[in-house]
Amino acid sequence: xxxxxxxxxxxxxxxxxxxxxxxxxxxxxxxxxxxxxxxxxxxxxxxxxxxxxxxxxxxxxxxxxxxxxxxxxxxxxxxxxxxxxxxxxxxxxxxxxxxxxxxxxxxxxxxxxxxxxxxxxxxxxxxxxxxxxxxxxxxxxxxxxxxxxxxxxxxxxxxxxxxxxxxxxxxxxxxxxxxxxxxxxxxxxxxxxxxxxxxxxxxxxxxxxxx
Amino acid sequence: xxxxxxxxxxxxxxxxxxxxxxxxxxxxxxxxxxxxxxxxxxxxxxxxxxxxxxxxxxxxxxxxxxxxxxxxxxxxxxxxxxxxxxxxxxxxxxxxxxxxxxxxxxxxxxxxxxxxxxxxxxxxxxxxxxxxxxxxxxxxxxxxxxxxxxxxxxxxxxxxxxxxxxxxxxxxxxxxxxxxxxxxxxxxxxxxxxxxxxxxxxxxxxxxxxxxxxxxxxxxxxxxxxxxxxxxxxxxxxxxxxxxxxxxxxxxxxxxxxxxxxxxxxxxxxxxxxxxxx
Numbered sequence: 001x002x003x004x005x006x007x008x009x010x011x012x013x014x015x016x017x018x019x020x021x022x023x024x025x026x027x028x029x030x031x032x033x034x035x036x037x038x039x040x041x042x043x044x045x046x047x048x049x050x051x052x053x054x055x056x057x058x059x060x061x062x063x064x065x066x067x068x069x070x071x072x073x074x075x076x077x078x079x080x081x082x083x084x085x086x087x088x089x090x091x092x093x094x095x096x097x098x099x100x101x102x103x104x105x106x107x108x109x110x111x112x113x114x115x116x117x118x119x120x121x122x123x124x125x126x127x128x129x130x131x132x133x134x135x136x137x138x139x140x141x142x143x144x145x146x147x148x149x150x151x152x153x154x155x156x157x158x159x160x161x162x163x164x165x166x167x168x169x170x171x172x173x174x175x176x177x178x179x180x181x182x183x184x185x186x187x188x189x190x191x192x193x194x195x196x197x198x199x200x201x202x203x204x205x206x207x208x209x210x211x
Numbered sequence: 212x213x214x215x216x217x218x219x220x221x222x223x224x225x226x227x228x229x230x231x232x233x234x235x236x237x238x239x240x241x242x243x244x245x246x247x248x249x250x251x252x253x254x255x256x257x258x259x260x261x262x263x264x265x266x267x268x269x270x271x272x273x274x275x276x277x278x279x280x281x282x283x284x285x286x287x288x289x290x291x292x293x294x295x296x297x298x299x300x301x302x303x304x305x306x307x308x309x310x311x312x313x314x315x316x317x318x319x320x321x322x323x324x325x326x327x328x329x330x331x332x333x334x335x336x337x338x339x340x341x342x343x344x345x346x347x348x349x350x351x352x353x354x355x356x357x358x359x360x361x362x363x364x365x366x367x368x369x370x371x372x373x374x375x376x377x378x379x380x381x382x383x384x385x386x387x388x389x390x391x392x393x394x395x396x397x398x399x400x401x402x403x404x405x406x407x408x409x410x411x412x413x414x415x416x417x418x419x420x421x422x423x424x425x426x427x428x429x430x431x432x433x434x435x436x437x438x439x440x441x442x443x444x445x446x447x448x449x450x451x452x453x454x455x456x457x458x459x460x461x462x463x464x465x466x467x468x469x470x471x472x473x474x475x476x477x478x479x480x481x482x483x484x485x486x487x488x489x
Contacts, residue, residue: 112335131238172346
């Protein structure tokens with residue numbers, strides 16, 4: 001048996017305990033090999049680990065990846081996946097020639113209304129923007145960022161629009177709950193605002209003087 | 212009051228699918244927010260008189276730049292003027308509590324609410340733009356992009372199934388086919404030269420000379436059904452204008468057309484005109 005390399009000698013594989021890969025490594029392998037983002041549930045099912053442990057391992061893996069290498073682990077709509085870190089974007093972009101359509105300001109406004117208010121009708125979008133929104137709406141439907149989900153049960157039975165999973169993916173959102181919270185008045189920065197009641201009161205006094 | 216850059220500043224990269232392109236502003240609310248910000252007005256105490264003036268000024272400017280612009284701006288201008296009018300009106304001495312309550316309310320309140328709401332949307336839109344930009348820098352393996360199938364609830368996946376072949380896809384397919392059809396004309400159809408205005412002139416001239424003509428006589432030069440129909444329409448039009456009258460002696464008899472001027476002679480002959488009670 002001396003012709004065998006030392007690793008294959010019987011005592012090497014008979015006596016040594018089988019080497020189990022670490023759970024973190026298993027999860028890394030699974031996410032890498034999956035052709036779609038992997039959900040926590042699916043990972044738990046495949047690894048036969050409790051979901052809480054998988055979640056802990058995912059956190060560990062994410063931190064580990066963040067520290068070194070070109071890849072990072074992100075949670076997107078539908079699950080976890082590896083993506084390149086942002087600093088490599090210029091290089092990867094040169095490799096791939098994917099052109100993502102530019103969205104107009106109107107399109108972003110329509111998208112924002114649907115994202116935060118869904119489901120909404122076109123008339124509701126028009127009213128909120130104060131301007132007719134058919135063109136940007138159709139553009140977003142064509143891009144499959146929005147879809148007509150149902151008809152509203154009012155006169156004319158207009159379509160109610162919702163955002164698609166593609167929207168979540170393209171905007172790096174895990175779910176709709178992941179949408180940024182909006183501060184009511186930040187839109188009007190520099191506009192200046194006094195309490196509404198005070199102004200009303202002042203105006204009321206002026207009117208009384210007039211009479 | 213309006214900066215000079217407004218009329219010239221256009222964003223070439225903006226979405227151009229819309230037939231009506233407005234310079235700079237997305238809509239009336241966008242313009243109002245701009246004016247409030249530019250003049251550092253208090254959103255809760257907008258000087259309606261000033262802002263209406265500036266708004267209308269911009270509208271006039273826009274009309275010069277683009278003849279055809281959206282009516283949404285006009286609607287808002289009307290709203291502004293209505294608020295302005297309501298603020299100028301003295302309080303009514305009404306006993307009705309309802310009217311009193313209406314008087315107490317700030318006429319601007321609804322507009323302010325809309326502006327705040329639109330402001331929030333603008334912030335949300337900007338947040339989304341940044342999110343998208345950040346996401347654009349992250350690349351997954353291409354395989355994922357091709358087979359992206361998230362486990363979503365049934366409603367969504369079914370809707371997506373439908374959305375995959377949307378009505379827009381169908382429409383663009385139709386457009387392509389129609390376009391191909393246009394490329395190979397089957398036959399050339401000459402445009403009908405026989406027009407209603409022409410016929411009107413012709414009949415008027417003939418009536419002037421003859422005073423009275425039968426419908427059949429008027430159709431003597433017609434070469435197709437269409438021309439007969441056009442002649443008939445021309446007669447109807449002359450009657451509507453009061454330039455001619457028709458009469459018929461008995462049912463299914465000849466229809467006679469007479470010029471409005473010879474109407475008196477027709478009445479003298481004892482032939483009742485149809486509109487005089489026949």
